[in-house]
Amino acid sequence: MKQTASGPPDEEERDILFGVINRFIGFFSRDSQRFSQNDPQSEYPFVAMDTRQAYAQLAHVRRLLAAEGRPGPPSLLDIGCGIGNVLLFAELMDFAAHGLEKDEYPCGIAKRLLGPELIEQADIWDFDRYPAFDVIYYFRPFHDGMIERRFERFIEDQLKPGGVLIANRKMSQEIDTDPRFVRLTPDLPIWRKLLTHA
DSSP states (O other): OOOOTTSSOOHHHHHHHHHHHHHHHHHHHHHHHHTOOSOTTTBOOOOOOOHHHHHHHHHHHHHHHHHTTOSSOOEEEEETOTTSHHHHHHHHTTOEEEEEOOSHHHHHHHHHHHOGGGEEOOOTTTOOOGGGOSEEEEEOOBOSHHHHHHHHHHHHHHSOTTOEEEEETOSOOGGGGOTTEEESOSSSOEEEEOSSOO
Protein backbone atom coordinates (compact mmCIF):
# COMPACT_ATOMS: atom_id res chain seq x y z
CA MET A 1 0.00 0.00 0.00
CA LYS A 2 1.49 3.32 -1.00
CA GLN A 3 1.92 6.10 1.51
CA THR A 4 0.69 9.65 0.95
CA ALA A 5 3.13 12.53 1.27
CA SER A 6 2.27 12.89 4.96
CA GLY A 7 2.75 9.20 5.71
CA PRO A 8 -0.54 7.44 6.53
CA PRO A 9 -2.81 5.96 3.85
CA ASP A 10 -5.43 8.26 2.35
CA GLU A 11 -9.18 7.60 2.63
CA GLU A 12 -9.41 5.56 -0.56
CA GLU A 13 -6.55 3.32 0.56
CA ARG A 14 -8.15 2.92 3.99
CA ASP A 15 -11.39 1.84 2.28
CA ILE A 16 -9.48 -0.86 0.41
CA LEU A 17 -7.72 -2.01 3.58
CA PHE A 18 -10.96 -2.21 5.58
CA GLY A 19 -12.66 -3.92 2.65
CA VAL A 20 -10.07 -6.70 2.66
CA ILE A 21 -10.34 -7.06 6.44
CA ASN A 22 -14.13 -7.24 6.26
CA ARG A 23 -13.99 -9.92 3.56
CA PHE A 24 -11.90 -12.19 5.79
CA ILE A 25 -14.05 -11.46 8.85
CA GLY A 26 -17.19 -12.24 6.83
CA PHE A 27 -15.80 -15.60 5.76
CA PHE A 28 -15.18 -16.70 9.36
CA SER A 29 -18.42 -15.10 10.58
CA ARG A 30 -20.55 -17.25 8.29
CA ASP A 31 -18.92 -20.43 9.56
CA SER A 32 -19.22 -19.25 13.16
CA GLN A 33 -22.94 -18.66 12.73
CA ARG A 34 -23.45 -22.03 11.03
CA PHE A 35 -21.64 -23.95 13.77
CA SER A 36 -22.88 -21.84 16.69
CA GLN A 37 -23.92 -23.67 19.85
CA ASN A 38 -25.42 -20.57 21.45
CA ASP A 39 -29.04 -20.66 22.63
CA PRO A 40 -31.02 -19.03 19.80
CA GLN A 41 -33.79 -18.06 22.25
CA SER A 42 -31.60 -15.55 24.07
CA GLU A 43 -28.05 -15.35 22.63
CA TYR A 44 -26.61 -14.10 19.39
CA PRO A 45 -24.15 -16.19 17.41
CA PHE A 46 -20.97 -14.31 16.54
CA VAL A 47 -21.77 -11.16 14.56
CA ALA A 48 -18.78 -9.01 13.63
CA MET A 49 -18.81 -5.38 14.72
CA ASP A 50 -18.33 -2.93 11.85
CA THR A 51 -14.55 -2.76 11.43
CA ARG A 52 -14.35 1.01 11.04
CA GLN A 53 -16.45 1.62 14.14
CA ALA A 54 -14.47 -0.84 16.25
CA TYR A 55 -11.22 0.75 15.07
CA ALA A 56 -12.47 4.28 15.88
CA GLN A 57 -13.60 3.23 19.37
CA LEU A 58 -10.35 1.50 20.25
CA ALA A 59 -8.24 4.33 18.81
CA HIS A 60 -10.17 6.90 20.87
CA VAL A 61 -9.66 4.97 24.10
CA ARG A 62 -6.01 4.27 23.33
CA ARG A 63 -5.30 7.98 22.78
CA LEU A 64 -7.08 8.83 26.01
CA LEU A 65 -5.14 6.31 28.08
CA ALA A 66 -1.82 7.09 26.38
CA ALA A 67 -2.25 10.77 27.28
CA GLU A 68 -2.47 9.79 30.95
CA GLY A 69 1.09 8.44 30.81
CA ARG A 70 0.30 5.22 32.62
CA PRO A 71 3.06 2.60 32.74
CA GLY A 72 2.64 -0.46 30.55
CA PRO A 73 -0.14 -1.28 28.11
CA PRO A 74 -3.75 -1.01 29.32
CA SER A 75 -5.54 -4.33 29.64
CA LEU A 76 -8.65 -4.92 27.54
CA LEU A 77 -11.27 -7.64 27.74
CA ASP A 78 -13.58 -8.34 24.79
CA ILE A 79 -16.69 -10.09 26.16
CA GLY A 80 -18.04 -12.45 23.53
CA CYS A 81 -14.94 -11.96 21.40
CA GLY A 82 -16.04 -14.36 18.66
CA ILE A 83 -13.18 -15.03 16.25
CA GLY A 84 -10.99 -12.35 17.88
CA ASN A 85 -11.17 -9.71 15.14
CA VAL A 86 -11.53 -6.78 17.57
CA LEU A 87 -8.76 -8.22 19.71
CA LEU A 88 -6.38 -8.18 16.74
CA PHE A 89 -6.92 -4.43 16.41
CA ALA A 90 -6.54 -3.99 20.16
CA GLU A 91 -3.31 -5.96 20.24
CA LEU A 92 -1.83 -3.94 17.38
CA MET A 93 -2.80 -0.74 19.22
CA ASP A 94 -0.72 -1.88 22.21
CA PHE A 95 -3.51 -3.04 24.47
CA ALA A 96 -2.88 -6.16 26.55
CA ALA A 97 -5.81 -7.86 24.83
CA HIS A 98 -7.83 -10.74 26.27
CA GLY A 99 -11.01 -12.40 25.04
CA LEU A 100 -13.92 -14.26 26.57
CA GLU A 101 -16.03 -16.51 24.34
CA LYS A 102 -18.44 -19.32 25.21
CA ASP A 103 -19.21 -20.61 21.70
CA GLU A 104 -16.73 -23.35 20.78
CA TYR A 105 -16.18 -22.74 17.06
CA PRO A 106 -15.33 -18.99 17.10
CA CYS A 107 -13.43 -19.46 20.34
CA GLY A 108 -11.18 -21.97 18.59
CA ILE A 109 -10.44 -19.49 15.80
CA ALA A 110 -9.64 -16.73 18.32
CA LYS A 111 -7.27 -19.04 20.18
CA ARG A 112 -5.44 -19.85 16.95
CA LEU A 113 -5.19 -16.17 15.97
CA LEU A 114 -4.14 -14.74 19.33
CA GLY A 115 -2.90 -17.67 21.36
CA PRO A 116 -4.78 -19.89 23.82
CA GLU A 117 -3.39 -17.98 26.81
CA LEU A 118 -5.26 -14.83 25.73
CA ILE A 119 -8.69 -16.39 25.08
CA GLU A 120 -10.85 -18.03 27.71
CA GLN A 121 -13.78 -20.25 26.79
CA ALA A 122 -16.26 -19.51 29.54
CA ASP A 123 -19.78 -18.29 30.14
CA ILE A 124 -20.19 -14.56 30.76
CA TRP A 125 -21.86 -15.20 34.10
CA ASP A 126 -19.15 -17.57 35.35
CA PHE A 127 -16.15 -15.37 34.56
CA ASP A 128 -14.94 -13.63 37.74
CA ARG A 129 -12.06 -11.36 36.67
CA TYR A 130 -13.87 -8.38 35.16
CA PRO A 131 -12.44 -5.90 37.71
CA ALA A 132 -8.90 -6.79 36.61
CA PHE A 133 -9.26 -4.99 33.25
CA ASP A 134 -8.73 -1.33 32.38
CA VAL A 135 -11.08 -1.51 29.39
CA ILE A 136 -14.09 -3.75 28.79
CA TYR A 137 -15.52 -4.04 25.28
CA TYR A 138 -18.67 -5.75 24.07
CA PHE A 139 -21.09 -5.92 21.16
CA ARG A 140 -24.53 -6.81 22.53
CA PRO A 141 -24.34 -10.55 23.31
CA PHE A 142 -28.05 -11.15 24.09
CA HIS A 143 -31.16 -10.45 22.03
CA ASP A 144 -33.44 -11.22 24.98
CA GLY A 145 -34.02 -7.73 26.38
CA MET A 146 -34.31 -8.71 30.03
CA ILE A 147 -31.11 -10.75 29.97
CA GLU A 148 -29.23 -8.08 28.00
CA ARG A 149 -30.17 -5.35 30.50
CA ARG A 150 -29.15 -7.58 33.41
CA PHE A 151 -25.84 -8.25 31.65
CA GLU A 152 -25.22 -4.54 31.05
CA ARG A 153 -25.85 -3.67 34.69
CA PHE A 154 -23.69 -6.58 35.82
CA ILE A 155 -20.74 -5.37 33.74
CA GLU A 156 -21.21 -1.77 34.89
CA ASP A 157 -21.10 -2.97 38.50
CA GLN A 158 -18.03 -5.16 37.84
CA LEU A 159 -15.97 -2.55 35.97
CA LYS A 160 -13.31 -1.12 38.26
CA PRO A 161 -13.27 2.60 39.16
CA GLY A 162 -11.31 4.44 36.50
CA GLY A 163 -12.09 1.69 33.97
CA VAL A 164 -13.43 2.38 30.48
CA LEU A 165 -16.49 0.68 28.96
CA ILE A 166 -17.01 0.35 25.21
CA ALA A 167 -20.59 -0.89 24.98
CA ASN A 168 -21.99 -1.39 21.50
CA ARG A 169 -25.75 -1.58 20.94
CA LYS A 170 -26.70 -1.12 24.58
CA MET A 171 -30.37 -1.66 25.32
CA SER A 172 -30.46 0.31 28.56
CA GLN A 173 -29.58 4.01 28.68
CA GLU A 174 -29.54 4.13 32.49
CA ILE A 175 -25.76 4.50 32.43
CA ASP A 176 -26.21 8.09 31.24
CA THR A 177 -27.90 9.01 34.52
CA ASP A 178 -25.71 6.79 36.71
CA PRO A 179 -23.46 9.07 38.83
CA ARG A 180 -20.68 6.50 38.67
CA PHE A 181 -20.20 7.05 34.91
CA VAL A 182 -19.36 9.81 32.46
CA ARG A 183 -19.75 9.48 28.70
CA LEU A 184 -16.47 10.31 26.98
CA THR A 185 -17.82 11.28 23.57
CA PRO A 186 -21.32 11.88 22.21
CA ASP A 187 -20.52 10.05 18.98
CA LEU A 188 -19.11 6.78 20.36
CA PRO A 189 -20.57 4.39 22.99
CA ILE A 190 -17.71 4.89 25.46
CA TRP A 191 -18.04 5.59 29.19
CA ARG A 192 -15.63 5.89 32.08
CA LYS A 193 -16.34 4.79 35.59
CA LEU A 194 -15.37 7.56 37.95
CA LEU A 195 -12.84 7.01 40.70
CA THR A 196 -15.33 8.42 43.18
CA HIS A 197 -19.06 8.97 42.88
CA ALA A 198 -21.98 10.37 44.83
